Amino acid sequence: MTATSATDTEVAVIGAGPAGAATALVLRQAGRDVTLVAPDGELDGHRTVESAPPAVHLLLDELGAPTAGYADCLGTASAWGGPELAYRDYLVDGLGNGWQLDRARFDRSMLDAAGLAGARLLRTRSLGALRADGRWSFPHSGGLLTASFAVDATGRKSTFGVGQGARRQVADHLVAVAAVHPRSGYLGHSVVEAVAHGWWYAAALPDMRLQVVLLSDGDLVRRAGWAEPTALARALRDTHHVGRLVDTIEPRPVTVRAANSQVLTPCVGDGWIAVGDAAMAADPLSSAGVLAALRSGMTAGRAIVSGELADAAARQDHDRCNRQRFATYLRQRQYYYGLEQRWDTSFWLRRRSA
Ligand SMILES: Cc1cc2nc3c(=O)[nH]c(=O)nc-3n(C[C@H](O)[C@H](O)[C@H](O)COP(=O)(O)OP(=O)(O)OC[C@H]3O[C@@H](n4cnc5c(N)ncnc54)[C@H](O)[C@@H]3O)c2cc1C
Numbered sequence: 001m002t003a004t005s006a007t008d009t010e011v012a013v014i015g016a017g018p019a020g021a022a023t024a025l026v027l028r029q030a031g032r033d034v035t036l037v038a039p040d041g042e043l044d045g046h047r048t049v050e051s052a053p054p055a056v057h058l059l060l061d062e063l064g065a066p067t068a069g070y071a072d073c074l075g076t077a078s079a080w081g082g083p084e085l086a087y088r089d090y091l092v093d094g095l096g097n098g099w100q101l102d103r104a105r106f107d108r109s110m111l112d113a114a115g116l117a118g119a120r121l122l123r124t125r126s127l128g129a130l131r132a133d134g135r136w137s138f139p140h141s142g143g144l145l146t147a148s149f150a151v152d153a154t155g156r157k158s159t160f161g162v163g164q165g166a167r168r169q170v171a172d173h174l175v176a177v178a179a180v181h182p183r184s185g186y187l188g189h190s191v192v193e194a195v196a197h198g199w200w201y202a203a204a205l206p207d208m209r210l211q212v213v214l215l216s217d218g219d220l221v222r223r224a225g226w227a228e229p230t231a232l233a234r235a236l237r238d239t240h241h242v243g244r245l246v247d248t249i250e251p252r253p254v255t256v257r258a259a260n261s262q263v264l265t266p267c268v269g270d271g272w273i274a275v276g277d278a279a280m281a282a283d284p285l286s287s288a289g290v291l292a293a294l295r296s297g298m299t300a301g302r303a304i305v306s307g308e309l310a311d312a313a314a315r316q317d318h319d320r321c322n323r324q325r326f327a328t329y330l331r332q333r334q335y336y337y338g339l340e341q342r343w344d345t346s347f348w349l350r351r352r353s354a
Contacts, residue, residue, distance in 0.1 A: 005143030009120065011033040011304060012128065012138060012147035014160050019276020019293035020153030025063040026301025028047035028117035035145060036111070036121040037127060037138070048180060048211045050103050050205045051076070051190045051287045054095035061272045061292045062114070065113040070099035070106070071206065076287070078192035079241055080199070081339040087189065100190075100203055102292065129163055133255075136271065149304055152274040153297065156281050158264045171261040171330060171354065173218040174283060177226050178255050182247040183210040190287065193241045196343045197224070198283070200242040210245055212236060213283065215259060217347055227256050259284050261333065263326040266319040271311060275300045280326050283333055330354065 011027055013020045016038040027034045042149035051073045060067045074097060075089035090098050092123030115121055124140035129150070131137075138145040151162035154202035158168055168240040187204040205211055214226055214235060225231040229251035236243045243249060258280070308314045 007035060007120065007122065007143070008146045009033050009326075010147065011035070011149045012037060012136060012145055013018045013119075013151040013153055013278075014138075015106060015153035015155060015278065016114075016121075017153060017155055017276060017293065018110060018112050019155075019278070019297040020151065021065075021107070021114050021295050022059070022063055022297030023151050023153060023275055023301045023304075024119040024297075024326050025065065025117055026298050027304060028114065028119055029300075031306040032305065033120075034114075034118075035122050037122045037124065037145070038111070040101060040123045040125045040141070048103065048178070048267055049205050049295055050290060052099045052290050052338060053288060054090050054093055054098050055292065056099065056291050057096060058111060059291070059298065062181050062211075063298070064111070064117065065293070066109050069109075071204065072188065072204075073098040073100045073190060074188040075190075076192060077189040077241075078194075080192060080194050081341070085191070085241055086285055089189075100205075102206070106290075110346055129160060131271065133279070134271065142225045148271070149309075150208075150272040150305075152264075152272060152278045153276055155277045156258055156260070156262065158274055158278040160272065161264050161267065161269075161278060164269055164272060166264050166266055166269070166274070169177070169263050169265055171263075172283075172350070174215055174259045175218045175221055176213050176215050176257045176260070176284065177221055177232060177258040178211060178213040178257070179229065179236075179252040180205065181212060181220070181236075181249065181252055183208045184247045187245060191245065191351040192285070193239055193341045194342070195239060196237075196345050197325055197347045200236075201284070202242045202245050209249075212242055212246065213284075216317055217350070221256070221348060227253050227254055245337050261326075261330070263323060265323060267322045268309065268318050270312075270315075273300050279322055280329070282329055285336065311312075 010033040014037045016036045024034045077085040077087050128139045136147045153288045191202045202212045233251045263280045269273040275296045
Protein backbone atom coordinates (compact mmCIF):
# COMPACT_ATOMS: atom_id res chain seq x y z
CA MET A 1 0.00 0.00 0.00
CA THR A 2 1.37 3.44 -0.88
CA ALA A 3 0.51 6.70 0.90
CA THR A 4 -1.37 9.28 -1.18
CA SER A 5 -1.05 13.09 -1.05
CA ALA A 6 -3.23 13.39 2.10
CA THR A 7 -2.97 10.39 4.40
CA ASP A 8 -4.19 10.02 7.96
CA THR A 9 -2.53 7.21 9.91
CA GLU A 10 -2.46 5.95 13.48
CA VAL A 11 1.33 5.57 13.71
CA ALA A 12 3.93 7.22 11.47
CA VAL A 13 7.25 5.34 11.58
CA ILE A 14 9.98 7.61 10.24
CA GLY A 15 12.86 5.55 8.89
CA ALA A 16 12.63 2.07 7.36
CA GLY A 17 15.77 0.33 8.66
CA PRO A 18 15.46 -2.80 10.84
CA ALA A 19 14.12 -0.87 13.86
CA GLY A 20 11.42 0.95 11.88
CA ALA A 21 10.37 -2.18 9.98
CA ALA A 22 10.20 -4.24 13.20
CA THR A 23 8.04 -1.57 14.87
CA ALA A 24 5.71 -1.52 11.86
CA LEU A 25 5.44 -5.33 11.79
CA VAL A 26 4.52 -5.56 15.49
CA LEU A 27 1.92 -2.81 15.04
CA ARG A 28 0.45 -4.58 12.02
CA GLN A 29 0.31 -7.87 13.96
CA ALA A 30 -1.94 -5.98 16.41
CA GLY A 31 -4.05 -4.63 13.52
CA ARG A 32 -2.85 -1.01 13.86
CA ASP A 33 -2.77 1.41 10.94
CA VAL A 34 0.91 2.20 10.16
CA THR A 35 2.73 4.36 7.65
CA LEU A 36 6.45 3.77 7.14
CA VAL A 37 8.27 6.85 5.90
CA ALA A 38 11.42 6.23 3.85
CA PRO A 39 13.63 8.60 1.88
CA ASP A 40 13.05 8.75 -1.85
CA GLY A 41 15.56 6.58 -3.74
CA GLU A 42 17.93 3.95 -2.36
CA LEU A 43 17.44 3.02 1.32
CA ASP A 44 21.10 3.48 2.25
CA GLY A 45 23.81 3.42 -0.36
CA HIS A 46 26.76 3.27 2.09
CA ARG A 47 26.14 -0.17 3.50
CA THR A 48 27.36 -3.41 2.06
CA VAL A 49 27.52 -6.28 4.54
CA GLU A 50 26.98 -6.57 8.30
CA SER A 51 27.26 -9.68 10.48
CA ALA A 52 24.17 -10.79 12.34
CA PRO A 53 24.29 -13.22 15.27
CA PRO A 54 22.06 -16.34 15.14
CA ALA A 55 19.52 -14.83 17.57
CA VAL A 56 18.37 -12.56 14.71
CA HIS A 57 16.66 -15.66 13.17
CA LEU A 58 14.42 -15.94 16.23
CA LEU A 59 13.28 -12.32 16.06
CA LEU A 60 12.61 -12.49 12.32
CA ASP A 61 10.52 -15.64 12.85
CA GLU A 62 8.53 -13.82 15.51
CA LEU A 63 7.99 -10.91 13.13
CA GLY A 64 7.01 -13.17 10.23
CA ALA A 65 9.87 -11.72 8.15
CA PRO A 66 11.91 -13.81 5.66
CA THR A 67 14.92 -15.70 7.01
CA ALA A 68 16.26 -17.24 3.79
CA GLY A 69 18.80 -16.15 1.24
CA TYR A 70 21.61 -14.69 3.36
CA ALA A 71 25.19 -15.97 3.40
CA ASP A 72 26.20 -17.90 6.53
CA CYS A 73 28.57 -16.41 9.07
CA LEU A 74 30.25 -19.04 11.28
CA GLY A 75 31.41 -16.62 13.98
CA THR A 76 34.24 -14.18 14.61
CA ALA A 77 38.01 -14.56 14.51
CA SER A 78 39.71 -11.74 16.37
CA ALA A 79 43.27 -10.67 17.10
CA TRP A 80 42.46 -8.55 20.14
CA GLY A 81 44.78 -8.27 23.14
CA GLY A 82 47.41 -10.35 21.30
CA PRO A 83 48.69 -10.97 17.76
CA GLU A 84 47.02 -14.37 17.15
CA LEU A 85 43.46 -14.88 15.94
CA ALA A 86 41.09 -16.34 18.54
CA TYR A 87 37.95 -17.98 17.14
CA ARG A 88 34.47 -17.62 18.58
CA ASP A 89 32.10 -19.93 16.74
CA TYR A 90 28.32 -19.52 16.75
CA LEU A 91 28.16 -23.32 17.02
CA VAL A 92 28.43 -23.01 20.81
CA ASP A 93 25.27 -20.85 20.97
CA GLY A 94 23.14 -23.74 19.73
CA LEU A 95 21.07 -21.45 17.50
CA GLY A 96 22.66 -22.24 14.14
CA ASN A 97 24.84 -19.97 12.05
CA GLY A 98 24.76 -16.22 11.95
CA TRP A 99 24.54 -14.32 8.67
CA GLN A 100 26.56 -11.92 6.60
CA LEU A 101 23.65 -9.61 5.84
CA ASP A 102 23.64 -7.76 2.57
CA ARG A 103 22.11 -4.72 4.27
CA ALA A 104 20.45 -3.19 1.22
CA ARG A 105 18.78 -6.53 0.50
CA PHE A 106 17.88 -7.14 4.15
CA ASP A 107 16.30 -3.69 4.50
CA ARG A 108 14.33 -4.19 1.28
CA SER A 109 13.09 -7.58 2.46
CA MET A 110 11.99 -6.13 5.83
CA LEU A 111 10.20 -3.31 4.03
CA ASP A 112 8.47 -5.82 1.73
CA ALA A 113 7.42 -7.88 4.78
CA ALA A 114 5.94 -4.75 6.40
CA GLY A 115 4.13 -3.93 3.14
CA LEU A 116 2.74 -7.46 2.88
CA ALA A 117 1.54 -7.18 6.48
CA GLY A 118 -0.43 -4.08 5.46
CA ALA A 119 1.87 -1.17 6.39
CA ARG A 120 1.59 1.84 4.09
CA LEU A 121 4.81 3.18 2.54
CA LEU A 122 5.52 6.86 2.02
CA ARG A 123 8.65 7.77 0.09
CA THR A 124 9.57 11.42 0.30
CA ARG A 125 12.46 13.80 -0.28
CA SER A 126 11.62 15.98 2.73
CA LEU A 127 9.52 15.71 5.87
CA GLY A 128 8.52 18.42 8.35
CA ALA A 129 6.91 17.71 11.74
CA LEU A 130 4.33 19.82 13.58
CA ARG A 131 2.33 18.99 16.71
CA ALA A 132 -1.08 20.55 17.36
CA ASP A 133 -4.05 19.37 19.45
CA GLY A 134 -2.31 16.09 20.33
CA ARG A 135 -1.73 15.09 16.69
CA TRP A 136 1.23 15.13 14.32
CA SER A 137 1.25 16.75 10.89
CA PHE A 138 4.06 15.83 8.53
CA PRO A 139 4.13 18.07 5.47
CA HIS A 140 6.22 16.26 2.83
CA SER A 141 7.29 16.67 -0.76
CA GLY A 142 4.14 14.88 -2.01
CA GLY A 143 1.47 16.22 0.39
CA LEU A 144 0.53 15.83 4.06
CA LEU A 145 0.68 12.89 6.47
CA THR A 146 -1.18 13.17 9.78
CA ALA A 147 -0.72 10.73 12.68
CA SER A 148 -1.63 10.16 16.32
CA PHE A 149 1.80 8.77 17.21
CA ALA A 150 5.31 9.09 15.72
CA VAL A 151 8.27 6.71 15.88
CA ASP A 152 11.79 8.00 15.29
CA ALA A 153 13.60 5.19 13.47
CA THR A 154 15.99 7.47 11.58
CA GLY A 155 19.18 5.77 12.84
CA ARG A 156 22.15 7.58 14.39
CA LYS A 157 20.93 11.02 13.32
CA SER A 158 17.80 10.72 15.52
CA THR A 159 16.38 13.40 13.23
CA PHE A 160 12.85 13.40 14.59
CA GLY A 161 13.79 13.22 18.31
CA VAL A 162 16.35 16.00 17.93
CA GLY A 163 13.63 18.05 16.20
CA GLN A 164 11.52 17.58 19.36
CA GLY A 165 14.33 18.99 21.53
CA ALA A 166 15.94 15.69 22.64
CA ARG A 167 19.76 15.64 22.87
CA ARG A 168 22.18 13.15 21.34
CA GLN A 169 24.80 12.42 24.02
CA VAL A 170 27.84 11.26 22.09
CA ALA A 171 30.43 9.11 23.91
CA ASP A 172 33.17 9.08 21.23
CA HIS A 173 33.98 10.07 17.67
CA LEU A 174 34.51 6.66 16.12
CA VAL A 175 34.23 6.54 12.33
CA ALA A 176 34.30 3.62 9.90
CA VAL A 177 36.48 3.93 6.80
CA ALA A 178 35.51 1.17 4.37
CA ALA A 179 36.63 -0.22 1.03
CA VAL A 180 35.77 -3.30 -1.02
CA HIS A 181 38.58 -5.50 -2.40
CA PRO A 182 38.85 -8.80 -4.27
CA ARG A 183 39.02 -11.67 -1.77
CA SER A 184 41.92 -14.16 -1.69
CA GLY A 185 39.82 -17.22 -0.74
CA TYR A 186 36.93 -18.65 1.31
CA LEU A 187 36.08 -16.73 4.48
CA GLY A 188 33.41 -18.12 6.82
CA HIS A 189 34.08 -15.87 9.83
CA SER A 190 34.14 -12.12 10.31
CA VAL A 191 37.70 -11.10 11.13
CA VAL A 192 38.62 -8.40 13.65
CA GLU A 193 42.18 -7.13 14.13
CA ALA A 194 43.30 -4.49 16.61
CA VAL A 195 46.02 -2.10 15.39
CA ALA A 196 47.85 0.85 16.96
CA HIS A 197 45.26 3.50 16.04
CA GLY A 198 42.03 1.52 15.98
CA TRP A 199 40.86 -1.81 14.65
CA TRP A 200 39.93 -3.45 11.37
CA TYR A 201 37.21 -5.84 10.44
CA ALA A 202 36.69 -7.86 7.31
CA ALA A 203 33.59 -9.65 6.08
CA ALA A 204 33.02 -11.69 2.93
CA LEU A 205 30.76 -10.30 0.22
CA PRO A 206 29.33 -12.47 -2.55
CA ASP A 207 31.34 -12.76 -5.81
CA MET A 208 34.71 -13.22 -4.08
CA ARG A 209 34.76 -9.68 -2.75
CA LEU A 210 35.75 -8.59 0.74
CA GLN A 211 34.63 -5.58 2.72
CA VAL A 212 37.44 -4.20 4.88
CA VAL A 213 36.75 -1.47 7.40
CA LEU A 214 39.11 0.55 9.58
CA LEU A 215 37.52 1.89 12.77
CA SER A 216 39.30 4.85 14.32
CA ASP A 217 38.54 8.29 15.72
CA GLY A 218 37.58 11.07 13.31
CA ASP A 219 40.56 13.30 14.25
CA LEU A 220 43.04 10.40 13.82
CA VAL A 221 41.53 9.49 10.44
CA ARG A 222 41.87 13.11 9.29
CA ARG A 223 45.46 13.38 10.55
CA ALA A 224 46.56 10.14 8.85
CA GLY A 225 44.51 10.81 5.70
CA TRP A 226 42.93 7.31 5.80
CA ALA A 227 39.89 8.54 3.91
CA GLU A 228 42.22 8.66 0.88
CA PRO A 229 42.28 5.32 -1.00
CA THR A 230 46.11 5.21 -1.20
CA ALA A 231 46.58 5.87 2.52
CA LEU A 232 43.93 3.29 3.46
CA ALA A 233 45.54 0.68 1.17
CA ARG A 234 48.92 1.41 2.82
CA ALA A 235 47.41 0.94 6.30
CA LEU A 236 45.80 -2.31 5.13
CA ARG A 237 49.21 -3.62 3.99
CA ASP A 238 50.51 -3.05 7.55
CA THR A 239 47.94 -5.42 9.08
CA HIS A 240 48.86 -9.05 9.91
CA HIS A 241 45.55 -10.78 9.24
CA VAL A 242 43.05 -8.58 7.39
CA GLY A 243 45.43 -7.66 4.56
CA ARG A 244 46.08 -11.35 3.85
CA LEU A 245 42.41 -11.90 3.08
CA VAL A 246 42.70 -9.50 0.14
CA ASP A 247 43.82 -10.85 -3.23
CA THR A 248 45.86 -7.81 -4.28
CA ILE A 249 45.85 -4.67 -2.17
CA GLU A 250 45.36 -1.66 -4.39
CA PRO A 251 43.72 1.70 -3.66
CA ARG A 252 39.93 1.31 -3.86
CA PRO A 253 37.06 3.82 -3.44
CA VAL A 254 36.54 4.63 0.23
CA THR A 255 33.38 5.48 2.19
CA VAL A 256 33.37 7.06 5.66
CA ARG A 257 30.50 6.59 8.15
CA ALA A 258 29.88 7.67 11.72
CA ALA A 259 30.17 4.71 14.11
CA ASN A 260 30.08 6.53 17.46
CA SER A 261 28.31 5.38 20.60
CA GLN A 262 25.44 7.63 21.63
CA VAL A 263 22.18 7.85 23.52
CA LEU A 264 19.19 10.10 22.90
CA THR A 265 17.80 11.86 25.98
CA PRO A 266 14.93 11.72 26.34
CA CYS A 267 14.24 8.88 23.91
CA VAL A 268 10.48 9.22 24.33
CA GLY A 269 8.03 12.10 24.64
CA ASP A 270 4.37 12.99 24.39
CA GLY A 271 3.19 11.16 21.26
CA TRP A 272 6.58 9.87 20.10
CA ILE A 273 9.31 7.32 20.82
CA ALA A 274 12.76 6.65 19.34
CA VAL A 275 13.83 3.11 18.39
CA GLY A 276 17.04 1.37 17.30
CA ASP A 277 20.12 3.51 16.74
CA ALA A 278 17.96 6.63 17.06
CA ALA A 279 17.47 5.76 20.76
CA MET A 280 20.91 4.26 21.44
CA ALA A 281 23.76 3.37 19.11
CA ALA A 282 26.70 1.12 20.03
CA ASP A 283 30.21 0.49 18.73
CA PRO A 284 30.11 -1.90 15.71
CA LEU A 285 32.56 -4.11 17.65
CA SER A 286 29.52 -5.75 19.26
CA SER A 287 28.12 -6.81 15.83
CA ALA A 288 24.74 -6.65 17.52
CA GLY A 289 23.28 -3.41 16.15
CA VAL A 290 20.74 -5.15 13.90
CA LEU A 291 19.65 -7.48 16.70
CA ALA A 292 19.30 -4.55 19.11
CA ALA A 293 17.39 -2.51 16.49
CA LEU A 294 14.88 -5.33 15.88
CA ARG A 295 14.43 -5.85 19.61
CA SER A 296 14.01 -2.14 20.28
CA GLY A 297 11.42 -1.77 17.49
CA MET A 298 9.48 -4.78 18.79
CA THR A 299 9.49 -3.46 22.37
CA ALA A 300 8.34 -0.01 21.25
CA GLY A 301 5.64 -1.51 19.00
CA ARG A 302 4.24 -3.46 21.94
CA ALA A 303 4.36 -0.39 24.20
CA ILE A 304 2.41 1.62 21.60
CA VAL A 305 -0.19 -1.15 21.29
CA SER A 306 -0.61 -1.39 25.07
CA GLY A 307 -1.19 2.37 25.29
CA GLU A 308 1.24 2.67 28.22
CA LEU A 309 3.18 5.54 26.59
CA ALA A 310 0.21 7.87 27.15
CA ASP A 311 1.31 7.88 30.80
CA ALA A 312 4.13 10.37 31.60
CA ALA A 313 5.49 8.14 34.41
CA ALA A 314 5.72 5.16 32.04
CA ARG A 315 7.58 7.33 29.52
CA GLN A 316 10.04 8.44 32.21
CA ASP A 317 10.56 4.82 33.16
CA HIS A 318 11.24 3.85 29.54
CA ASP A 319 13.75 6.70 29.20
CA ARG A 320 15.48 5.74 32.46
CA CYS A 321 15.83 2.13 31.22
CA ASN A 322 17.37 3.37 27.97
CA ARG A 323 19.93 5.51 29.84
CA GLN A 324 20.73 2.61 32.20
CA ARG A 325 21.20 0.31 29.23
CA PHE A 326 23.63 2.82 27.74
CA ALA A 327 25.57 3.13 31.03
CA THR A 328 25.87 -0.68 31.23
CA TYR A 329 26.98 -0.82 27.61
CA LEU A 330 29.68 1.84 28.25
CA ARG A 331 31.09 -0.25 31.11
CA GLN A 332 31.15 -3.35 28.88
CA ARG A 333 32.85 -1.34 26.13
CA GLN A 334 35.51 -0.04 28.55
CA TYR A 335 36.17 -3.58 29.78
CA TYR A 336 36.47 -4.95 26.26
CA TYR A 337 38.77 -2.19 24.98
CA GLY A 338 40.79 -2.62 28.20
CA LEU A 339 41.65 -6.18 27.11
CA GLU A 340 43.89 -4.64 24.44
CA GLN A 341 46.99 -3.25 26.20
CA ARG A 342 49.61 -3.44 23.43
CA TRP A 343 49.43 0.25 22.53
CA ASP A 344 49.31 3.44 24.58
CA THR A 345 48.16 5.56 21.63
CA SER A 346 45.36 8.13 21.93
CA PHE A 347 42.82 5.73 20.39
CA TRP A 348 43.32 3.10 23.10
CA LEU A 349 43.98 5.52 25.99
CA ARG A 350 40.71 7.35 25.26
CA ARG A 351 38.77 4.10 25.52
CA ARG A 352 40.52 2.78 28.61
CA SER A 353 39.75 6.00 30.47
CA ALA A 354 36.19 6.49 29.07
C1 LIG B 1 30.57 0.69 10.32
C2 LIG B 1 29.43 -0.02 10.96
C3 LIG B 1 29.41 -1.40 10.94
C4 LIG B 1 28.36 -2.09 11.53
N1 LIG B 1 28.39 -3.44 11.52
C5 LIG B 1 27.39 -4.11 12.10
C6 LIG B 1 27.39 -5.53 12.09
O1 LIG B 1 28.30 -6.17 11.55
N2 LIG B 1 26.34 -6.16 12.67
C7 LIG B 1 25.31 -5.48 13.26
O2 LIG B 1 24.37 -6.10 13.77
N3 LIG B 1 25.30 -4.14 13.28
C8 LIG B 1 26.30 -3.44 12.72
N4 LIG B 1 26.28 -2.09 12.74
C9 LIG B 1 25.17 -1.40 13.40
C10 LIG B 1 23.90 -1.38 12.53
O3 LIG B 1 24.20 -0.85 11.25
C11 LIG B 1 22.85 -0.52 13.20
O4 LIG B 1 22.82 -0.75 14.58
C12 LIG B 1 21.46 -0.78 12.63
O5 LIG B 1 21.43 -0.52 11.25
C13 LIG B 1 20.43 0.10 13.33
O6 LIG B 1 19.20 -0.03 12.69
P1 LIG B 1 18.16 1.20 12.70
O7 LIG B 1 16.96 0.72 11.99
O8 LIG B 1 18.04 1.73 14.06
O9 LIG B 1 18.88 2.36 11.88
P2 LIG B 1 19.35 2.38 10.36
O10 LIG B 1 19.69 1.03 9.89
O11 LIG B 1 20.39 3.45 10.31
O12 LIG B 1 18.06 2.85 9.56
C14 LIG B 1 17.60 4.17 9.61
C15 LIG B 1 16.80 4.41 8.35
O13 LIG B 1 16.16 5.68 8.47
C16 LIG B 1 16.29 6.37 7.24
N5 LIG B 1 16.16 7.81 7.53
C17 LIG B 1 17.06 8.62 8.11
N6 LIG B 1 16.55 9.87 8.21
C18 LIG B 1 15.29 9.81 7.70
C19 LIG B 1 14.26 10.78 7.52
N7 LIG B 1 14.41 12.05 7.91
N8 LIG B 1 13.10 10.39 6.94
C20 LIG B 1 12.92 9.10 6.56
N9 LIG B 1 13.87 8.14 6.71
C21 LIG B 1 15.04 8.50 7.27
C22 LIG B 1 17.66 5.95 6.71
O14 LIG B 1 17.76 6.14 5.33
C23 LIG B 1 17.67 4.47 7.09
O15 LIG B 1 17.07 3.68 6.10
C24 LIG B 1 27.31 -1.37 12.15
C25 LIG B 1 27.32 0.02 12.16
C26 LIG B 1 28.37 0.70 11.57
C27 LIG B 1 28.39 2.20 11.61
